[in-house]
Amino acid sequence: MKSTRIPTLAILVAALLLVAGCAGGGTAPTSEGAGQNAAGGSLTWGWHLPSTWDPVTSTVGQDVHVLSLAYAALTKQDVDGNAVPALAEEWEYNATGDEVTFRLRPNLTFTDGTPLDAEAVKHSLLRGRDAPDSTIGAQLSVVTDIRVDSPTEVTLILNQPDYQIPLLLSGKTGMIVSPTAVEQDPDGLATRPVGAGPFALDEYVPASHATLHKNEDYWDADSILVDDFELRVPPDPTVAVAGIQSGQFDVAVIPPAQIEAARAAGLEVDIIDVFTVRVLDVNNTVEPFDDPRVTQAISHAIDRQELVDVAFFGEGDPNWQPFPRDYLAWNEELDELYAFDQDRARELLAQAGYPDGVAVTLTTQAENDPLAELLQQQLQEVGIDVTLQVATPGANNYVTRQYPFVVDSFSGRESPLQALEVLFGPEGLMNLGRNAPPEIQEAIDVARSTPLDDPGYEQAVEDAVAAAVTTMPNTFLFTWPRIFARDPSVQGFEHYIGTQRFEGVTVGR
Template sequence: MSTALSEPSRRSFLGLGLATGSSLLLAAACGSGGMAGSGGTTPDTLKWGWDLPTSWDPVTSSAGWDVHALSLVYAGLTKHDGQGNPVPAVAESWKYSDEGSRVTFRLRSGLKFSDGTPLDATAVKKSIERGRDAPKSLIAAQLVDIKSVSAPDATTVVLDLRAPNYQIPSLFAGKTGMVVNPAAFERDPAGLATKPAGAGPYTLTSYVENSQATLERNPAYWDAANVKAANFQLFPLPDAATVIAGLQSGRYNVAQIPGSQVAAAKAAGLEVQVIPSLVVAVLDVNVTKPPFDDPNAVLALKFAVDRAALLKTQQFGIGEVSYQPFPKGYVGYDPQLEGVYAHDPAKARELLAASRYGTGAPVTITASSSGTLAQQLQAQLQAVGFKPTIETIPEAEATQIIYIQHSKALFVDAFAGRDSTAQAFQVLFGTEGLMNPGRRTSPELAAAVRTVTRTPLEDPKYPQVVQAATAAAVRTMPNVFLFTTPRILAHTKSVSALPKDTVVQRFEGVTVA
């Protein structure tokens, strides 16, 4: 699922101004360490102003962004390290057969779900099969390569695959591999939307939709010794004008802030961490719609965009100009692509003139926000000869309009990354990819992605293989990547430094004084 710019990643950098003076005065009056507005929580509580999930069931969760909240209550077979590589979690190890068509996971022994029922191989088998086979599963597409699942003993899970696929351990580090308690989904699958049943670091104790989730530490979690904060509260994304006041008053002690608030947060005595993430702003281009059914118009668009100007205005310079779907340091990042479509208005005008639509080609910029990014893009496209207009659609209807009806030529969006590189390629560029509104892909890219799935992650050539696929995608597909969106988190001095996790923000080891 895409993280459209209506998700928290978008709201964090579009149309957000500096805090008002009255908000800062209120914050100063409240003091920096008090508990006012905290709901009477104990001091040992992490209070995160971030977002609530679309569903507490990883199988029906409809936003990639949900993985951050779901990781609080579910444990996966694997998890990501700081660089996005799969490492052991519920499974302590895994091994592929020589030909890559079977993978065997060895589970830690004695694991339990938060309700005390055993988390054994049979439970994992049922959870994977539900994700693959449930009629309403939104992770089924990631599990199509799994032909069968078996549990020969309590700690062994065997997956037989339809074809070699070495991406499974990475897939199982996110929503796809979160183990859901069969006792819950066999009894009341619909109830999981508001009552998660997992074995994560925390257990949900109360939930008010669109308001607050309250959690407590799960002593049965496989890594419980590293979960330091006894309690956790999760809140929707704070308003930009009041987020600093909320941190100072004690309503939150960790919160996402926009780039516009970084200086104010530091001035207020808060710690600010800028953590690299997989989120990148992107223009989704439908090559079946004019003018982008002409390749010259697509290239003109790529050279028309001044990414550096967008980054400076939209994120106050926090992040990096991007020409590809992966950030620096991630295995899929190809350094050879830097500057590949650097801003070149003259070249853009020449390409547009060479298209069959010529100078003055009309184009509608569709956005699900009234923020300034679309307006800035409009000015840039107009400067090279396009005749752009802006259309704002309801964010609740964006997926249906853009990705189901395929009715728009150009959509302002953001990509939140995926658990595996192959999955990211499929979502963005595959013929069935959600964020590929034209539903076309190049033979060169399709072949490169097949090579990615068939190359073991530990193969020394794997980074080269992934980067070759990235290069093929950027050069043959119409998507226009703009800039990366780091995770900007402010926290009070009572909270220790947060882990710098690229894929999923985790809180193991974090203490609250």
């Protein structure tokens, strides 16, 4: 059986990582030596500021890394992406799998002093399910009711068996927000988070920085070994190494082009294997993408290995699906689903009514995007005339859907089925057409009703992946890691396949 831990990739080299906004990294796990530094002090992290500090309205997958500083969820992910206890110290399903009871740790509180009890959990999850501006409502739609059994016991009543719930609740969907803060000023949560995470926010300056201090009431406060935490926007790649050397940053995301410079400067480089996949988002309600033969032609026209070799300096893993090779959801039968075949691409275009080619506009996030430019060249060779345009700064295409063909990156989700719903569900943020054939949901439902330890679980998930990838227009390109450079005095920095965490991290300078 395939493991839930992804084998180490070679060093991915690509300046595009900062453009896409989801970089990270890893050599070997660095927990060895943790604890040699004294507790206390501060840590400055160069990473992307969130789209909002409210987990219910967050529209960017990578927000989870920052939100987990201020919020705690019912469960959390371990380094391999498995659900383990957090606010809930244990959970139990009923015999039919359509109810799951979470038992909370005693005496939990939010940073505003509000008790974090079963009622607070119910309030927070129902807000996530029902709020008009919620971006996680579809993921909680399986929850028909929530029953408070005691101050520390809360039961989720489901409309079908669903054994993904503990995984689902280890990320933004399971982050618990203070009911007092919601009642007093729900809009204020966008800039003033009120949770029960490892840190509490002191100051937030959009597009600049956020400062936080250790939350002594955090359920696992003994594992938080720094007193102060500062989050700053990632440094310019040309000065990233100097920024860490000077102490402006202790840990910072860097592009692959800076790996050797960081190592030459004596910095540690962490290249962390994660779920992230480069993808073309496609709205299949807009011509010419409303014809599946066109989107299949696009996929056949793309030489994924050349994308890796040229745009990513020979590193990476070509992919035709939203999961990395050897992850349990990766379906071997989909490998090279639309192999590079220019003749087949031209044939499909002719069948779709475009024997002389077709013109499309491809949207990217920045000028001079080498990945977009190479895609433009490849598609041109089969008669697809591509005009590149840069998205309006601040535009959220997942919401506005104004751009039907977009170079993007998918950062994965805590549950593989949750990932499928985000990408392919009729209400999925990355499903720009907001439509999906019923067989996708049917396959997802079969997988979600299968216990994770059932021998048939892996196959059920792979079947759901196949149902989605073979019927939907999203065009997957290749997988890539997160890359960090850090001062050698930063110790205990673990490599998480999912949300990056800072328990056990110390800074010696």
